[in-house]
Amino acid sequence: MASAFLLDMTRCIGCEACVLACKAGNELPVEMQYIELIERTSGTFPNLVGGFENHRCYHCTDAACVAVCPTGALFKEDGLTRLDRDACSGCGYCVQACPYGVPKMVGGRSSKCDACASNVGAGGSPWCVTTCPAQALQFGDREKILAEAKSRVAALKDRYPKVQVYGETQAGGLGLVLVLPDDPETLDIPADPPLVPVTVDVWKHIVQPVSMGATALAAVGAGVLGVIARRNHLAELKELEEQEKAGVAAGGSESTEEER
Ligand code: SF4
Ligand code: SF4
Numbered sequence: 001m002a003s004a005f006l007l008d009m010t011r012c013i014g015c016e017a018c019v020l021a022c023k024a025g026n027e028l029p030v031e032m033q034y035i036e037l038i039e040r041t042s043g044t045f046p047n048l049v050g051g052f053e054n055h056r057c058y059h060c061t062d063a064a065c066v067a068v069c070p071t072g073a074l075f076k077e078d079g080l081t082r083l084d085r086d087a088c089s090g091c092g093y094c095v096q097a098c099p100y101g102v103p104k105m106v107g108g109r110s111s112k113c114d115a116c117a118s119n120v121g122a123g124g125s126p127w128c129v130t131t132c133p134a135q136a137l138q139f140g141d142r143e144k145i146l147a148e149a150k151s152r153v154a155a156l157k158d159r160y161p162k163v164q165v166y167g168e169t170q171a172g173g174l175g176l177v178l179v180l181p182d183d184p185e186t187l188d189i190p191a192d193p194p195l196v197p198v199t200v201d202v203w204k205h206i207v208q209p210v211s212m213g214a215t216a217l218a219a220v221g222a223g224v225l226g227v228i229a230r231r232n233h234l235a236e237l238k239e240l241e242e243q244e245k246a247g248v249a250a251g252g253s254e255s256t257e258e259e260r
């Protein structure tokens with residue numbers, strides 16, 4: 001079953017309870033943060049409208065970060081994008097590849113929301129969802145989350161003429177489905193995030209295995225050459241030993257002759 005989050009930006013009041021709950025619940029160090037809120041004002045005076053950008057992992061089905069990760073530290077599970085920081089080599093490819101600018105390098109390793117994998121795995125809910133006082137966040141079966149997003153949009157049409165669901169199709173379908181009061185660009189969200197470039201797929205699935213194969217072949221080759229060199233060396237030592245023995249034997253017989 002694919003899981004997903006609902007983030008209703010018509011309800012988010014920018015209280016930052018989710019930010020703090022995420023940091024505390026996941027015991028994140030001070031410099032690490034998986035949710036970022038930015039206050040913004042739109043419109044022209046005197047018709048200014050205040051609001052928030054709420055940046056966090058979008059859990060793309062076709063996740064560019066997963067596609068480029070050479071170590072498997074980033075991977076898909078239950079429709080969500082997980083990160084095993086212990087397996088991260090710190091190459092930074094995911095930081096460059098993500099169309100939403102989500103992964104950040106912290107302490108030489110990638111850092112991003114893993115959808116509270118351990119907490120949810122133990123039967124709990126993501127900390128941010130549990131804490132949100134405005135019912136802006138929900139978590140559950142993706143089909144149900146999508147249905148909830150569509151029903152909220154239908155109910156909000158009069159209040160927000162441009163209200164829309166974001167995430168049904170973007171990047172192969174997102175694991176974070178948003179209810180947006182306006183066009184995505186107004187909240188600094190790409191309307192149509194680029195898909196994983198073909199070059200990335202070629203690099204990941206063809207060039208990288210071939211180069212790893214070449215490295216392995218080089219290692220095997222070096223090993224074979226080493227064995228051959230060792231064998232030659234042992235043969236030389238044996239030959240010297242035999243020559244030495246033969247010399248001693250000859251010397252021994254000569255002195256015996258002299259003694260006579
Ligand atoms: S920085 Fe880590 S998680 Fe990101 S692509 Fe490299 S190995 Fe993978
Ligand atoms: S799902 Fe968990 S890790 Fe992700 S933002 Fe919410 S609290 Fe943080």
Ligand code: SF4
Pocket residue numbers: 011012013014015016017018019037054131132133134135136137
């Ligand atoms: S806890 Fe809920 S209302 Fe508060 S900032 Fe987070 S998403 Fe918005």
